[in-house]
Amino acid sequence: MTRNFDALVLGAGIIGVSVAVHLQARGRAVALIDRRTPGEETSHGNGGLIQREGVYPYAFPRSLGALLKYAGNRAPDVRYHASALPRVAPFLARYWGHSAPARHAAIARHYATLIEHSVTEHRTLARMAGVADMIRPSGWIKAFRLAATQDRELRVSEEWRRDYGVAYEAYDAAGLRAIEPHLSGLVGALRYTDADTVGDPGALVRAYAAYFEKLGGTLIKGDAMSLDPGWRVDTDVGPVQGSAAVVAMGPWAGDLGRRLGYRLPLAVKRGYHMHYAAQPGARLAHPVLDADNGFLLAPMARGIRVTTGAEFALRDAPRTPAQVAAVEPLAREIFPLGGPVDNEAWMGARPCTPDMMPIIGPAPSHSRLWFACGHAHHGLTLGPVTGRLIAEMITGAEPFVDPAPYAMTRF
Incomplete structure (x- = not known):
């Protein structure tokens, strides 16, 4: 029946x-x-971010330096399966075209109308569901190893604040240590204060x-x-x-x-994560993106989740968690991770339009x-x-x- x-x-x-x-x-x-x-x-498997600042969706890199960097297929933030390129090349070509600065800016003007409601709609739904405490109004941190990266991202964030009301706080190395005392090797950071975070998505x-x-x-x-x-x-x-x-x-x-x-x-950007314990006495209060290497450290119910950037591959191709292996030692340089909690890396596929x-x-x-x-x-x-x-x-x-x-x- x-x-x-x-x-x-x-x-x-x-x-x-x-x-x-x-x-x-x-x-x-x-x-x-x-x-x-x-x-x-x-x-x-995501990083648990509700990104009120995310008015510009992630664009395809267009500078020659970035393209050469990623062509070598060894960058920590972006990898690809060479065997998948014939299938995904038409998508990537359209993605590259839409990522031109003027077109990207026009897309952001539409995208921002969704993003500006993201935090309020989550909070409303969580309150109705009786789980408001699962959402943390902590903001998240974009941290920098290089002063040049910090200067560039500060200029971008100032444009976002002017055009879209994105709120942020800027920190030098000492200011960052004051709010995250167990981070090291960083010259400063931005904290996006209007974003919320989730400890178990x-x-x-x-x-x-x-x-x-x-x-x-x-x-x-x-x-x-x-x-x-x-x-x-x-x-x-x-x-x-x-x-x-x-x-x-x-x-x-x-x-x-x-x-x-x-x-x-639709194409996919695959991503991986692993959870690690923190070393005794170490604590992470915010999700932290290493902006120079493209991975995120996020405090989760299961431990410190280390998430990777993007892997361009066919959705159902065999898992290749090389990015996890690449970013783990980089993560240990800035935060005292302990041993892994998971037996193997988790993998998911983000559905993307050009x-x-x-x-x-x-x-x-x-x-x-x-x-x-x-x-x-x-x-x-x-x-x-x-x-x-x-x-x-x-x-x-x-x-x-x-x-x-x-x-x-x-x-």
């Missing part, structure tokens, strides 16, 4: 869970469907999912790839059908899109089909914002953000 719902949300990462919560809170009967439990895939997603169920929503294990027009999905409890369907499947959204006739321009903006909105060729994917490095940051925006569009409410820049039709 087929179970009927007002909406099926496919994918239980931070984006799908946020969409499901907002729809259920607006009186829709929602089934949230995933093959795994909420927050186990890409949403599990996967647990936050599960808490939002539990709130969805408390509201009356239904969480079901099933094969989202089985979606057929009508909108019907095969699940562990039998077939379910919805009046509307939302594809929030992260790096797998393109697979389902192709089945339905859409060629979403213009660095997510896809949020209706499918152009199907009625009552919606897409919410392609959030790249800012999935955790933009989850509740996207959830609210999709829910408002589906229910016919006035969107709190203009959704036009994120429409599928822009491709």
Whole structure:
């Protein structure tokens, strides 16, 4: 017997869970469907940053020096699989084009309208879910080994403050030691004070999912790839059908899109993390990005999470955690890490679009089909914002953000 719902949300990462919560809170009967439990895939492994300062999405490097650096495939922050280049080259070419300064600035003007709501929407959802204490209003730190890097980033942050209201504090080496006494080898830092952080991103997603169920929503294990027009999905409890369907499947959204006739321009940036103990007496109060090497140290419930930059590879290619091995000794230079807590590195895949903006909105060729994917490095940051925006569009409410820049039709 087929179970009927007002909406099926496919994918239980931070984006799908946020969409499901907002729809259920607006009186829709929602089934949230995933093959795994909420927050186990890409949403599990990020750095725990809710990036209010992230008005400029991460661009493709365009200087000759940077391109030569990365071409050698030994940089700590960016690696690639040579065997994947023929497949990903068209995406990279479009990404490079959109990263031109003028185009990047135009993208930021649209992107900022999402980013500016990221902290307030998370705090609202966490409060409603009864887990406000899982979000820390601590800000995060971008730290520098080189004075030239610090000067460049200070100029950029001042532009962000002038144009987008991004708040920050600047520290010299002594000032940084005052707020993070166990860091060393750094000439200074910026702290983005309006950003929030999360000590267990996967647990936050599960808490939002539990709130969805408390509201009356239904969480079901099933094969989202089985979606057929009508909108019907095969699940562990039998077939379910919805009046509307939302594809929030992260790096797998393109697979389902192709089945339905859409060629979403999605690629992935894979990333890795490992947890380490801190040496006795050492403490880290903020997530800290080593801006000169592109890795993050983040205090998490499990230990100090060391996250890597980007690996350009096919989504399902074998894991190659060489970046973890490359950045671990660099991390030990600035913070007294102890031994590893994990047996092996975790890997996830960030779903990316060539213009660095997510896809949020209706499918152009199907009625009552919606897409919410392609959030790249800012999935955790933009989850509740996207959830609210999709829910408002589906229910016919006035969107709190203009959704036009994120429409599928822009491709």
